Amino acid sequence: MNRDEVRITKFKHPYVTVDCVVFGFDEGDLKIILIQRANAPFKNKWALPGGFVRLNESLEQAAIRELKEETGIKDVFLEQLYTFGRVGRDPRTRVITVAYYALVNRTGHLITAATDAKTADWFLVKQLPMLAFDHQTIIDTALTRLRGKVRYEPIGFELLPEKFTLSRLQHLYEVILERNLDKRNFRKKILSMKLLIALNEREKDVAHRAAQLYKFDAQKYKELKRRGFNFEI
Amino acid sequence: MNRDEVRITKFKHPYVTVDCVVFGFDEGDLKIILIQRANAPFKNKWALPGGFVRLNESLEQAAIRELKEETGIKDVFLEQLYTFGRVGRDPRTRVITVAYYALVNRTGHLITAATDAKTADWFLVKQLPMLAFDHQTIIDTALTRLRGKVRYEPIGFELLPEKFTLSRLQHLYEVILERNLDKRNFRKKILSMKLLIALNEREKDVAHRAAQLYKFDAQKYKELKRRGFNFEI
DNA sequence: TCAAAAGTGTTCTTGATACACCCATGC
DNA sequence: GCATGGGTGTATCAAGAACACTTTTGA
Known part of the structure; x- marks a missing residue:
């Protein structure tokens, strides 16, 4: 046939x-x-x-x-x-x-x-x-x-609200990848990509120091990707 | 519906x-x-x-x-x-x-x-x-x-005959990836994985020094992969 | 003896990993 | 004042990138 x-x-x-x-x-x-x-x-x-x-x-x-x-x-x-x-x-x-x-x-x-x-x-x-x-x-x-x-495309952000903390992002990766990540190295890596925008806002109603909120810069990622940049965690 | x-x-x-x-x-x-x-x-x-x-x-x-x-x-x-x-x-x-x-x-x-x-x-x-x-x-x-x-799974070997030279393998990658690779670095990288078996045979009927023939050790790759090894070019 | 591809090491740079303490806040 | 998570820097190690000459062989 x-x-x-x-x-x-x-x-x-x-x-x-x-x-x-x-x-x-x-x-x-x-x-x-x-x-x-x-x-x-x-x-x-x-x-x-x-x-x-x-x-x-x-x-x-x-x-x-x-x-x-x-x-x-x-x-x-x-x-x-x-x-x-x-x-x-x-x-x-x-x-x-x-x-x-x-x-x-x-x-x-x-x-x-x-x-x-x-x-x-x-x-x-x-x-x-x-x-x-x-x-x-x-x-x-x-x-x-x-x-x-999740390791080579920034799709993790789709699972988070628009505004999120770095700890939350790290935890998301830890849950998906089923292994612990080093806090300092994770922050260094993710911030070095310059794809997160630090907002003039912090977490609210938490019983500890309120963390900085960020959002993902989808526009910038699109542009960087077009020029050959590869996201990687 | x-x-x-x-x-x-x-x-x-x-x-x-x-x-x-x-x-x-x-x-x-x-x-x-x-x-x-x-x-x-x-x-x-x-x-x-x-x-x-x-x-x-x-x-x-x-x-x-x-x-x-x-x-x-x-x-x-x-x-x-x-x-x-x-x-x-x-x-x-x-x-x-x-x-x-x-x-x-x-x-x-x-x-x-x-x-x-x-x-x-x-x-x-x-x-x-x-x-x-x-x-x-x-x-x-x-x-x-x-x-x-082709960059993170050893599927390139499927496109070559069982016995092949390193130059041929490199050329295959160059054609697929559309960029040139450094000969010494390529050989170093691919041989360091210990996934190629050097045969007691060389190329035949070539108008230059005959190259060493290799074959891919699929068995060993399977075993290494099971233990968490990641192929990468 | 010439042409053509095989084969081979070292240096430098970059990125990955490992690791511990002080800070801000709410209760 | 204490518990909780936020936030930060350096030293070491490993891998990637750049790079040029000698060897072998057949024609």
């Missing part, structure tokens, strides 16, 4: 879905959003937000739409992860899923009630329930990608 | 193909395989080898099968690249394609006549003809991936 030989009128072909692994960083922990399924198969099991791709929308549009419909989340970092197509991964019929991962800063994105009354909630990445389909595999793949990518 | 709500019996859904970007390194140049289309759309235009995914095969199996059917190539490095799903990328109907890229050493993989008499041939990556569908975009994506990956 080569592309050229086939007359496309009707022949049985796989269904296509998108699924989203939505990462958040809250209370110092890495979390993801899961949806509780209302119907068979895997009724009442937890699963990734996602659904079928429509004929008139791109894959990314489908991911954005499903994310909004099922979790209320919009305007976030979203990137294609991998496409999973094992025969039998869906017990109903042949379904290929194009997985995406998203990074959100949780304060800006509280989950709204999903349109169809399904339950959506945040789970600690380290304490996930049993998942529907091959969604655990998808999450494992997303975690590997996140850990790899 | 959420996964839960849909009753999967029949509803119109996208078609799914796989396409393969097959890289080869020959006569000091980076090349890829293209197939000349025998039918509409894009009749007589060049395109990537590929075709429709069957219901009873995984995505990777489909890629392997199409590669063999259309080019005769088998048993090569193959990795999923990206999934392209723009609406309108195929003028006939909605088709989503899962792209793979392959690395072959050309001496071991001469193209056989394709099963269906379509023409397959190697093209210089730097001199490609007009391509069907969005295949130029797919190739650009594959090149970016190859350039990125």
Whole structure:
């Protein structure tokens, strides 16, 4: 069955879905959003937000739409992860899923009630329930990608609120990379890139010296990258 | 249209193909395989080898099968690249394609006549003809991936014959990365990893001093990687 | 004997790592 | 005044970059 030989009128072909692994960083922990399924198969099991791709929308549009419909989340970092197509991964019929991962800063994105009354909630990445389909595999793949990518692209900032402290940023990296970083070396490295803007503001309501707040200079990064600069932690 | 709500019996859904970007390194140049289309759309235009995914095969199996059917190539490095799903990328109907890229050493993989008499041939990556569908975009994506990956995974060896000289290896990197490398530093770096086995053999039939032949120690790399070693050029 | 590529070390510069104490603030 | 995290500098070590000449071989 080569592309050229086939007359496309009707022949049985796989269904296509998108699924989203939505990462958040809250209370110092890495979390993801899961949806509780209302119907068979895997009724009442937890699963990734996602659904079928429509004929008139791109894959990314489908991911954005499903994310909004099922979790209320919009305007976030979203990137294609991998496409999973094992025969039998869906017990109903042949379904290929194009997985995406998203990074959100949780304060800006509280989950709204999903349109169809399904339950959506945040789970600690380290304490996930049993998942529907091959969604655990998808999450494992997303975690590997996140850990790899966070080191050479400034995507960590997507998980933080606009204004953050250096300690918070360091802690984010420590949680994702699962190892401790030296405070002085981390600050030296990150500040030497000149990609953080020190604000005229400090932390509030903390029971210790209030830390300097920074924001990430996305504009400057874009410009530096264009000129061959490589972000690296 | 959420996964839960849909009753999967029949509803119109996208078609799914796989396409393969097959890289080869020959006569000091980076090349890829293209197939000349025998039918509409894009009749007589060049395109990537590929075709429709069957219901009873995984995505990777489909890629392997199409590669063999259309080019005769088998048993090569193959990795999923990206999934392209723009609406309108195929003028006939909605088709989503899962792209793979392959690395072959050309001496071991001469193209056989394709099963269906379509023409397959190697093209210089730097001199490609007009391509069907969005295949130029797919190739650009594959090149970016190859350039990125070759630096931190030992995949370059997949493009060379089993036995090769250090100069040949260096030249491969220079062609892929599009910059010159210092001979002494390159040799120092690559040999310091202790991943090359010096053979009791030298080049033959060259009009100059015959160079030492090496082979890549895949077994040792696997072991080192397991213990946290990172390949890097 | 000439052309062509193989092969080989050292110096310098830069970035990574290791490491400990004082400071500001709220309670 | 004490507990808590904020904030800072230096010395050592390792890796990367720059750089030129001799050797071997076939034609």
